[in-house]
Amino acid sequence: MKIFSTARVFVCCFVIGTGGIAKGDDRTTSPSVDAKKTTAAKISPDADEAATPDAEPAEEEKAKVLSIGSLAPSLDIEHWFGDSPSPMSEFEPGKVYVVEFWATWCGPCLHSMPHLAELQSKYEDQGVRVVSVSNEDLETVTSFLERPVSPEILGLPKPKEEADDDATEPDEDESTEEEAERITFGELTSAYSLTTDPDKSVDEDYMKAAAQNGIPTAFIVGKDGYVEWIGHPMSMDEPLEAVVNDEWDRGPAKEKFERKQKVDLALREILLAYRTKHHKTTLRLLQEHSDLFQGTRYEAALKSIWFPTALATQQNEIALKLIEEKIESNPDDVVIINRWAWEVYEAIESGWDNSDKILMTTTNTLESALASEENESNDALWPAYDTVAHLKALAKDKDSAIEWQRRAIETAPDDEKDKLKAYLRELTGETSDADGDLKPADEDNED
Numbered sequence: 001m002k003i004f005s006t007a008r009v010f011v012c013c014f015v016i017g018t019g020g021i022a023k024g025d026d027r028t029t030s031p032s033v034d035a036k037k038t039t040a041a042k043i044s045p046d047a048d049e050a051a052t053p054d055a056e057p058a059e060e061e062k063a064k065v066l067s068i069g070s071l072a073p074s075l076d077i078e079h080w081f082g083d084s085p086s087p088m089s090e091f092e093p094g095k096v097y098v099v100e101f102w103a104t105w106c107g108p109c110l111h112s113m114p115h116l117a118e119l120q121s122k123y124e125d126q127g128v129r130v131v132s133v134s135n136e137d138l139e140t141v142t143s144f145l146e147r148p149v150s151p152e153i154l155g156l157p158k159p160k161e162e163a164d165d166d167a168t169e170p171d172e173d174e175s176t177e178e179e180a181e182r183i184t185f186g187e188l189t190s191a192y193s194l195t196t197d198p199d200k201s202v203d204e205d206y207m208k209a210a211a212q213n214g215i216p217t218a219f220i221v222g223k224d225g226y227v228e229w230i231g232h233p234m235s236m237d238e239p240l241e242a243v244v245n246d247e248w249d250r251g252p253a254k255e256k257f258e259r260k261q262k263v264d265l266a267l268r269e270i271l272l273a274y275r276t277k278h279h280k281t282t283l284r285l286l287q288e289h290s291d292l293f294q295g296t297r298y299e300a301a302l303k304s305i306w307f308p309t310a311l312a313t314q315q316n317e318i319a320l321k322l323i324e325e326k327i328e329s330n331p332d333d334v335v336i337i338n339r340w341a342w343e344v345y346e347a348i349e350s351g352w353d354n355s356d357k358i359l360m361t362t363t364n365t366l367e368s369a370l371a372s373e374e375n376e377s378n379d380a381l382w383p384a385y386d387t388v389a390h391l392k393a394l395a396k397d398k399d400s401a402i403e404w405q406r407r408a409i410e411t412a413p414d415d416e417k418d419k420l421k422a423y424l425r426e427l428t429g430e431t432s433d434a435d436g437d438l439k440p441a442d443e444d445n446e447d
Contacts, residue, residue: 067261068228080193081145098220104136107213108215212230319358326340358394402427
């Protein structure tokens with residue numbers, strides 16, 4: 001198998017931020033005391049001012065947009081596999097191209113390969129060329145192409161499993177014959193142009209510019225060099241046939257695609273601002289696009305961004321409304337309430353005037369949940385006790401804070417007690433002896 005590596009040529013790349021829903025903290029238990037105390041800076045109300053003077057994400061992170069009807073960017077691909085056809089970078093007028101994005105680890109991509117090979121064979125004499133682009137390193141793809149294709153990918157029945165460990169081994173001749181019939185991925189994809197581009201420039205030009213976050217994704221480039229269709233390769237038979245036969249009307253497809261793309265681009269803009277801690281910008285974008293996300297699969301995920309953003313920007317009215325929604329949806333869940341209650345503590349502790357109502361509502365909600373869940377596992381209770389202690393301290397109710405912290409120490413596992421005792425010492429002004437027991441700070445040592 002030949003591997004062609006093309007020289008690097010100038011291609012106008014679209015520079016953008018990473019798309020997709022940001023992966024947040026998916027922990028189902030409350031964070032440890034250390035984990036709690038190290039996250040306070042994350043929601044500093046001054047984060048916008050610290051990032052850039054205009055509190056906007058860096059210009060180089062903003063994206064140009066590729067859509068149906070856009071001029072297709074050149075293909076600046078580094079590695080081409082197979083003997084023919086030869087590498088290319090520009091689209092030849094009068095020919096149709098399918099630019100498909102894949103990866104060796106992507107199951108749906110592998111299952112699309114026989115279909116891509118079939119389409120290439122079907123339309124080869126009609127000026128169609130399929131170019132499949134990964135962004136993995138050369139060694140990974142080369143090794144992958146030597147692997148045999150599983151029967152299920154080829155649409156064949158799975159091999160019969162042996163009944164038990166003592167089953168008779170297959171005859172050597174039969175095994176050899178079976179192996180001989182299996183083709184490799186290199187052989188399967190030899191019908192079309194399989195490539196990889198480790199510097200991800202083509203991925204930037206196409207996938208990220210079109211706000212596409214999932215693979216496989218195919219772009220049909222028409223005879224005039226413009227993008228005619230974008231979607232899953234297993235769904236492109238009808239548009240491809242219409243493009244080849246000059247019967248394609250890109251208008252309806254463009255309208256449908258751009259409705260979805262508008263959501264994806266707004267999502268990307270929000271996540272970019274959120275990741276770079278431009279909290280005021282994040283809040284503005286969330287408010288501007290709130291209607292856009294209603295009923296979409298992103299609605300719930302974005303709600304998780306609203307709350308820390310409202311806290312970071314010290315928006316009392318918005319924060320209280322979100323707290324009310326949280327209470328309504330989970331009125332007695334200690335773990336969930338404790339999680340957002342600690343976020344409130346961090347925000348207020350970092351400096352937030354006029355937050356008395358938020359502090360009181362949060363404290364009362366967590367106390368109420370604890371009162372109804374006294375039989376809950378200690379693993380759920382002690383972190384919540386610790387949170388109440390911190391909230392009481394913010395409210396300058398020192399005696400109550402000490403009481404709650406002592407309860408946290410009593411119910412916590414041994415490996416957490418030292419951290420909890422350290423905060424108790426802050427509250428009481430006491431020190432600890434060699435055994436970790438508390439004693440007054442001004443107590444004289446006796447011989």
